[in-house]
Amino acid sequence: MLDLQTLRNDIQDVAAKLKERRNFVMDVDTFVSLESARKSIQSDTEQLQAKRNSISKDIGLAKKNGDDQKASDLMKAVGEFADQLKINEEKLSGIQSEIRDLLSGIPNLPHDSAPIGKTEEDNVEVKKVGAPRSYDFEPIDHVDIGEHLGALDFERATKITGSRFAVMLGGVARLHRAIAQYMLDIHTQRHGYTEIYTPYLVNADSLFGTGQLPKFEEDLFSIPISDEQSFYLIPTAEVPVTNLYRGEILTAEQLPTKFVCHTPCFRSEAGSYGRDTRGMIRQHQFDKVELVQFSHPDNSYEQLETLTGHAESILIDLDIPFRTVTLCTGDMGFSSAKTYDIEVWLPGQNAYREISSCSNFEAFQARRMQTRFRVGKGKTEFVHTLNGSGLAVGRTLIAVLENYQLKDGSVEVPQVLQSYMGGMELIEPS
RNA sequence: GGAGAGGUGGCAGAGUGGUUGAAUGUGGCGGUCUCGAAAACCGUUGUACGUGCAAACGUACCGAGGGUUCGAAUCCCUCUCUCUCCGCCA
Incomplete structure (x- = not known):
């Protein structure tokens, strides 16, 4: 939510900026x-x-x-x-x-440092780390790798539930778990985040707070619990974690507060029929390790840089190539003022694909949630909220499978994950 | 799921229709005293919105939302949460 006072004073200015940067007509x-x-x-x-x-x-x-x-x-x-x-x-x-x-219903105003543009074509690459390795065979995608390993089963998942779900087995299921554990350990031990466990079902107020409601209800799975109330499956841990302090006044000393949260995420993916229908790229259910920060307004942009770095460090440790782009104003989410996407290299697709999205929402969510802080006895002020995937677990699994595949169809376990796999160095066909 | 009891300021706890934004205690802040501190005493101490350059004034808020009334923390209805007992259960 934008500041009402600002709108009253500078409505034309705000409207012009929203038109120019978001193509949003107010x-x-x-x-x-x-x-x-x-x-x-x-x-x-x-x-x-x-x-x-x-x-x-x-x-x-x-x-x-x-x-x-x-x-x-x-x-x-x-x-x-x-x-x-x-x-x-x-x-x-x-x-x-x-x-x-x-x-x-008005989206956030992009920060001045967000490049102006209309589509993802206009996103600006800010960093490219690691070079795609060369294979002496034609690399295959994770679906074929999973099939060779006997460890990914989409057909039975469809039978159990429907399309866009997956079943993982054996070494791959364990690798999936290992990736999440590893990320949690790094972010808590090395980056100073507090681990948090939250509900996977949230109420409508929480979704309003982070900006998914009222505009994007069709992206959510909902569960009616009475005639007038529904719970919603979380589309990201951002929702429960950011709403932790909804309606509360923090002290300045509490900032920044940093949480890391591993949850499944549920998205209806309405409007994306036909996109990424193959494999695990785009599922109704996927796991994600999410980083959330409550920041002082004065340094939220520095915090965005460090948070993005925390997410990137996972890929550096895994030794998987990636690039980081600044989203252009037309490609940013509704609530965000500035977003970096981290895109991981997938040999099976011969392309970089999004694996993390790190955003500063400034006071946009805080205003919706009424999350404030107070300096001493002074006036209250809205906090700035940030979050980023650190990382999407399912897509990280895909990246590991595809980048670490061998000619014979087995997959190496990245060094840093081996201790989480009981010392296993290789996932072989079962 | 059944029965009962409750949600009041940072916390504890009064208040069952009329200057009640709310007694009292406690905590916080400022002050007096003191070399300093403690104790004691005095004062102060919620949020949001509106009008206004400001000073100030006004409005709303006692779990949430409706209702009754000239007037509601107080009475009525709905929802929600907490606690106790029973049942069920990982």
Whole structure:
């Protein structure tokens, strides 16, 4: 959510920036007319409320003094504007919720350092680490590797549930677990994150807080629990972890607070039919190790750099080539002010594919969640929130399988993961 | 799942229709005293929004949302959470 005061003061400026950078057309006229209506109705309403409150106090006093005549005269006086007050109050709350609805559908303003562009073609590469290795055979993709190993079973997953699910077996299932364990250990021990375990089902308020609702409900799996309430399967650990401090006021000393959380993620992938239908790239369910930070506004951009570095370090340790790009303004998520994507090299696709997305949301989520901090006894201020995948476990598994494949169809276990695999150095066909 | 009891300020805990944004205690902050500290005493101590250059004034908020009333922390309804007992269960 953008700052309402800023919108009131600089609506044209904000609208121009949103158009230029996000190709988002803001309904300025509606906003301006709602605001001016709000202003006059609120002022009228509060004046009437003040009048009613003061007369009501006098009624109390009159009754206390036994002056029933005066009391009933005063009650009559209130009656003269009671209807008007009620109408005003209803109008006001209607307008306020319209303003809120409008506001909650406006995406975040990109940071000045985010490159302006429309599609992923306009993303800017900032870093390229490691060179794709050369193979003396034609590298195959993880689906074929999994098949050779007898360790990936998409058909049975489809039978059990449906398309876009996977079953992993034996060494590959263990490798998947090892990758998650390894990432958690690195981020807690080397990078100072606190491990956190959270619910996988969240309520609508939490999804509003991080920006998935109200606009992107079709991307979520929901579970109705009563006529008026649903729980939602988390699309990312960002949702429960960031909402940890929803509605709370932190102290400045608590910043930055850093959490790492391993969860499954559930996405309906509506609107992506036909894309990445082969293999594990795009699933309804996948595991992810997520990094979340609550930061002081003054250094959230430095924190974004270090957080991105934390995610990259996993690929460096695994010795898998990757590149990091700054997303252009047109390719960024709704809530983000700046995003780096880390793209891992997949020999089976002969391409770099997204494995992590690291974003600074500035106060956009904090404002929706009402997460603030206080300096000493001073005024409260919104925190900045950041998060990044560190990394997507399923895609890391794919990257390991494809980058470490051997000619005979077996797969080497990366050095750093061997201790998590009971010393196993090679995954062979079962 | 059944029965009962409750959600009040950082915390504890009063308050069942009328100057109650809320007693009292405690914690926090400022001060007096002291070489300093403790103790004691005095003062202060929530959030958000609106109008305003500001000072200030006003409005809303006692789990959430509705309702009754001139007036609601207090009465009514719905939801939610916590606790106790029973049942079930990893």
